[in-house]
Amino acid sequence: MxxxxxxxxxxxxxxxxxxxxxxxxxxxxxxxxxxxxxxxxxxxxxxxxxxxxxxxxxxxxxxxxxxxxxxxxxxxxxxxxxxxxxxxxxxxxxxxxxxxxxxxxxxxxTRRTYSFPVLLVAYWSVAAFSCLFFGGSPVDGLCSGFCGLAVGLALTGMTRLNANLFFRTMLCAALTGFLALGMSHLIPGSHSQLIIIGGLMALVPGLSFTNAIRDVMAGDMVAGVTKIADALLTGVSIALGTGFALALTRLLWGV
Amino acid sequence: MSVFTTYFLPVLFAFLSSAAFAVIFNVRGLGVLICSLGGALGWLAYLLSAPLLQSDIAQMFVAAVVISVYAEVMARIRKYPVTGYQLVAILPLVPGGNIYYTMEHAINGEIDAFLSSLLHTMGLAGAIAVGVLLVSSAVRMWSSYHSHV
Structure with missing residues (x-):
């Protein structure tokens, strides 16, 4: 051999x-x-x-x-x-x-992947149904879906450009924030908060967090602690991104 | 009507958003259905345990345990790694809303509300972690007991 x-x-x-x-x-x-x-x-x-x-x-x-x-x-x-x-x-x-x-x-x-349009539909539905799940109205869900779509497009584009994970997350979160504020301004009776929450669900580090816990339990502390840090930093990036969008719109238009 | 809006609709939305997450993480075929059912089951457990526990952190723990047990069982039946099912089914439980409200309090400079919301969010995340952890170590102990006997 x-x-x-x-x-x-x-x-x-x-x-x-x-x-x-x-x-x-x-x-x-x-x-x-x-x-x-x-x-x-x-x-x-x-x-x-x-x-x-x-x-x-x-x-x-x-x-x-x-x-x-x-x-x-x-x-x-x-x-x-x-x-x-x-x-x-x-x-x-x-x-x-x-x-x-x-x-x-x-x-x-022979790697099997979903086609790009199917993925976009998935991003749309993650955002839309999460928004409804967190108590949004159907209109909020629809708007949130479009934020999700934008996040999906931006994520794919930036992954292709090899953008850093945290920068990517921050930018997508800011994009969601701006889009949601714009849509809630144009459509009366919609709630910008719920739209943003739905749009962010595709970015939330639930996967790396759960994976980290499994690693810690299996005794792989190095991997577990690294992944927990990864999840926390992703969470902070989301907060920074949306925070930036909210603060900037408030500063410029006072809404 | 109240059963419809308090139980059926949220569970349905959890089901659909898990299905969408499953597609994003490239779960294929029957796996998509298994993941979505896991997500729905978890949220049903969360809602049903509400009258008994009356604390969303404890409810989140119950939901995480239910999902993990379900994922372990499904993985044994299908002889596939448990990770995929568990990770995707847990995603709708992630306290996205709380993360957002925490950030909003920080922007508004409401320090007290920010801190209590932050601690609450961390409590929810911790509850999920403990649920996952409990089941995976129980399964580990169970399988090493069986391999020794």
Missing amino acids: DYDVLLNLASDLGYGLMASGAEIYRVEESIQRLLIAYGMEKADPFVIPNCIIVSFLAPGGKTLTQVRRIPSHGTDVDLIERYNDLCRTLCRETPSLEEARRRLLQIGQ
Whole structure:
């Protein structure tokens, strides 16, 4: 068996899982199980939010190590499920390394995503239904939906431009604030507060917060604390962004 | 009518917004329905526990526990990672409104209202965290008990 190929396989699997937003313990466990299933004596992956270190002791006493850096990434539940499934299958069947490598690459190539219009509809509905959920009237919900749409467009655009997470959040929050204030000014009987709350729901760091708690519980303190800080800073960015929009409109027009 | 507006509509909105979140985080197929049902179930638990607990922090805790148990069960049934279902179903519970009101108090310079609203928001977030934490560690203990026996 070519241990270098195995090393690459294991670290690519870990990289795929991490880059689609899996928890730390899942990545570590998957790499370890894979290496043990292929007959390695010791396998010690170490994973923190933007780095994977895979090290194992091959039969015969040779040690191999690889370090991979993880770029900033979003969450793709479908990819996590498929990589997880692949890892289970590989551990159970242990096919040849070439075959395993082929299946791993296939997942990356046949990535299934929703089309852009569907995503925009989703952003619209997140905002609209959250607004209704928090007690908005149907008109508020409709306006909020358009804020959500704007947030969706801005997020996609800025992600493509590699904008920093906090800057991106702040700008989207400010955009929501301005749009909501404008719409509530034009449409009588609508509530700017509820429109803004709905529009912000797509930005709120609920996902990284829950993920952080799961990491802390699994004993990965480094990852957990990093992600909690991430969630808190995102929350502060939202507040700063909307606060800026509110304060500026108040200053200029006194509304 | 009151059952319709106090229970049915909020649960329906929670269901629909979870579905939209599921699409944003690229959950596919049946998973979308599972996530949305989780969101709806969580909010139903929140509403139903209101007369008993009369505190939104305690209700939020109940909702988080219900969602986490539901997600663990669904993940076992479908043999998929639990994360996706749990994360997406919890999203409608996130106290977005409280975050906003906290910020608004800060802008208006109402320091007392700002602080109490901030603490309340942190309490809600903490309740979600404790709910998630409790279920995930219970499941962990349960599965390691079973693997040792």
